[in-house]
Amino acid sequence: MYTQGLDQQGPANERREGVESPADIAAFQARIDAEEKIEAKDWMPAAYRRTLIRQISQHAHSEIIGMQPEGNWLTRAPTLKRKAILLAKVQDEAGHGLYLYSAGETLGTSRDEMVNDLLTGKAKYSSIFNYPTLSWADIGAIGWLVDGAAIMNQIPLCRCSYGPYARAMVRVCKEESFHQRQGFDIMLKLSRGTEKQKEMAQDALNRWWWPSIMMFGPSDTDSKHSALSMAWKIKRFSNDELRQKFIDVTVPQAEFLGLRVPDSELEFDTATGHYKFGAIDWQELREVIAGNGPCNRQRMARRRKAHDDGSWVRAAARAYGDKQAAKKAAA
């Protein structure tokens, strides 16, 4: 019922927004510039709505698909404590997906529609989750690097101009920083452990470093969505600014762990106070986004299978709900 209601809301909004007078747009931009939060029922340009739906649903899908690479080590976690922490983390990701879909629904697109866009391949999710988790150290590396990069991206989103998204991100960020600490703790244990454990940690860093750097997206000169998102204060910092910040924070952490960052050109520039780093293989990122990463097909196949296998359960729950409603109506 709830989602059907949302489905019907779409055309009404489109009509209302069909006439976007320059005065409306100027008034909207003035609110943004004054750092006012835009709420679900407020007028907004159709392009602003579309941009947010795209971004929020991608974010939600990333949380859901992101459960898979980590879930891959749940059955093999080395201690009961680690198993519990990892399961709690994967559960948090499901929770993030849930409240991000809810934030998306406030914009007039139902969760079913968003999920359908994921399943048909129309909607994307973060490229990082198309890489495999090959050892336990990868679970550490994901927490440390991937969640670390996600936090860099997401903390500014807590001040995003769209209220429901900003509020969802406050909660998400709190949990992400806990995940990041847990990931670093796994790496710390491994890097202070046996030779084999150290090798495991270094190998994980070797494989996850560049994909993590790519998580910030194309460089500013090639980013097609950036300028408008900045003007609308959906985005606060450019891809390259955030990437640099991440590298500056993370390299000393790698040094603390006694691990080598796999970039021979990495060098601290005393003049700028930033690390200089080597060239990013943008072709790799383009391939992964185009569906040709190591795990794209596997991740989507698993998601589709879970969705298909669950269809009889969802049908039963609907049928049962209808029966109960009919009984109540008859009583």
Place this chain on the structure above:
Amino acid sequence: MNKELALLAYVTRLGDNALILAQRMVQAVTLCPELEEELANANFGLDYIGQARLFYSYAGKLEGKGHSEDDFAFLRDAHEYRNVLLLEQPNGHFGDMMAREFLFESFYLLQLDALQSCDDTGLAEIAARAVKEIRYHLRHVSQWIVRLGDGTDESHARMQQAINDHWPYTGELFSADAVDVLLRSDFNGPDLDVIREQWQANVAAVLSEATLGKPDDGWMASGGKQGRHSEHLGYLLAEMQFLQRSHPGANW
């Protein structure tokens, strides 16, 4: 067997039941039919891992040989595990998982409830904590039995089959061996005959609301409590234990 060994065996069994079911739940992560069920499944799995840790830590204390919770979990072979066979059964589909959890938790809730007032304080304290968790699990899973039983023709058929398939594993829950007998006589532990009657009544009530038939008690599988398991457990443990086994003595 003396009463101390019986208590140790009993607590270890409780830990084994909790861990094996947790491991099965963990295997279902990212495969649930709804996002809300992902949250519930992970939540319940976390409860069971937590219970396993409490039972194993207490078992280590009772045993007095310096074994940690992880030694119990990761360094025992299949024949040393004493979980009931019901819990090691493969996940199957969502209805199978619900059937397994429903039949077990209908028992486990009564078992924990009785253990809260047993004469061993350590065990009673863990039971008092666990019983709260299992009470809400059972409410959740019972609702699914009803929804799936009284949903569509397809879900009714699948749910009935799932109940039928898991039924022969329920006998073991109530067949008291020397450990159960000593726990009852020396620690004021659960009376399995009384629990069985309550279980029958509670299960029958939910199945009836779900428009499902209650299977007849025919042949019942047994052996899990004595360490004679199905083929499934070896694979479950091989996967779960591999890091500890291939890196002896490492810290994680």
